[in-house]
Amino acid sequence: MVFAEFKEALTLVGRTPVLWIPGIVAGLLAALLWILYNISGAFFALRLVLIVALVMLLFVAGTFALVKKNAGDAGTLLRGGLQYYFKILLPWLVVGFALLLVFILIMIVTVAATGSGTDYEAAGLLAIFVMIPTLFLTFFCDTAAVFEDAKVFASLRRSILVAASHSWEVLGFFIVCCIFAFADLFVFAIIWEGLLLEKLQPLVTYYSSPGYNETQLAGMMTPHNLIAMIGTDGMWITAAVIFASMIVLVPVLLAYKACFYRKLIGSPVAIQQTTGEYDSKGRWYKY
Template sequence: MVFASLVEALRAYVKMPLVWVNGAVAALAILAVYYLTYFVNETAGLAAMVIFFIFFPYFLAGTYGVLIDNNKKKGAFKIYARYGFRRCLFPNILLVLLTWFLMNLVTMLLLTFGVSAELALYISLFVVIPLVFFCYFADITAIRHNLTMGQAVKDSARRVALGSFSITVFYLMNIAVIFFASFVLSMVMSFVGFEALLPLAEMTEEALLALTPEELVTLVMTPEIIQASFVSLAITAFIFVPFFVSYKTYFFKRMLSVYNGSAVQHTAEEDGEYDEKGRWFKYK
């Protein structure tokens, strides 16, 4: 199930070109955040980031629907996106808020007991991993089964618990791809920011060790290196975001066939249809 979904996700790059839309949107958002921050101010960059997080679920919902139903009809993406936008948005907002709250709570508690800030941050990250682990499919199951935010979280947790071994392998595969993506990012960075990184590359080991932390930060945080970093990140996002979205979708699709049943009110597979505005109507 894990590797079959992986193969499908790779094939989607060619067979379902719409998956590239997610990568393009993510890449444009990264560049918009950088250029608005650099040429306008930090508030403009932050606003661009918030707008991206609010509207990206629209593209996720469209991709989820088209891939799960293998629907290549004209206008299908738009219908699924309209139907699933809010269903995809709210579970993700809940997950982000819970993650932020737990990380801050655990970090503050550990700091009061004298734990270093760096160690407290690492521990808080490990605390929120189970939350992400069980809620990872909340947005896609909310769309597929027309669930409320709370129902979607419960259904995601139940499906993860039922398929604990395959789910674990699936997450490990995602982590492996993340490491590979970071390697690709470093390669792209070395190419895009070659001229900006050249002064650092030409320095000897003794010269680098002799630098103070402030001097090292000054060398690394030049405008040219920062720009190269954002451009490299945008290129990497354009390549890998489509994979993570399609891999998640195809794996969830296979989970539906293996682990049937959920706390649903109705599903897209019941007798009914979507109209041109993305509304679902059940036949009597």
């Protein structure tokens, strides 16, 4: 099932040029963040991540609307993005707020359990154990909001129901997404290294030298040293590679998520049968 929908998504992206628009926008924004990080530092760039995410939600909603309506024009992309923007924003805000509350509670519990300072390692592990199943169950709240016109909590309930009823298929979906994302990043990382091979020559020379030491190499590979090594030209080349990578990655993953969810809601959901009977007043009594 998961491979059939992935193939469908590839075909859909290939024959619908407007689906590339979210990838182009994502690539431009990601490249912009990279350039700002190099020019202004992490302090300014990290504060733009939220704005970038809010802008991308418009195109996420528009992509889902295109797949839902089997359309292929930019007008449907824009109208769908505006129509469903808050319908997909609000559920994710609820999920984020819930995870934040859980993290605060975990911090309080770890402090109470240790009787001293916060055990960040234990708190981090507990947060991961809570975050993974939460995101697994609520991951399709945005597609539920678009494909079924569900409101905030209805979309969350629908996502939980669908993910729990088709847990193995959803797990396969995540595996396929991870494989494709890894393949995309791996290919463009090779391209990036080829374009910057001359500037990265000191690393290559050190790696092949008799005195090679992994600890020293890790020290050389810090973001600051790497940026200084590739220089301004390398910064622009890296931005171009990031842009190209997002153009491929984003449209396929968004189309895949929409096609996969459309298939899931078309599949029967297993319902647990119970035995019982109605009394004379129409009340149900379960045995």
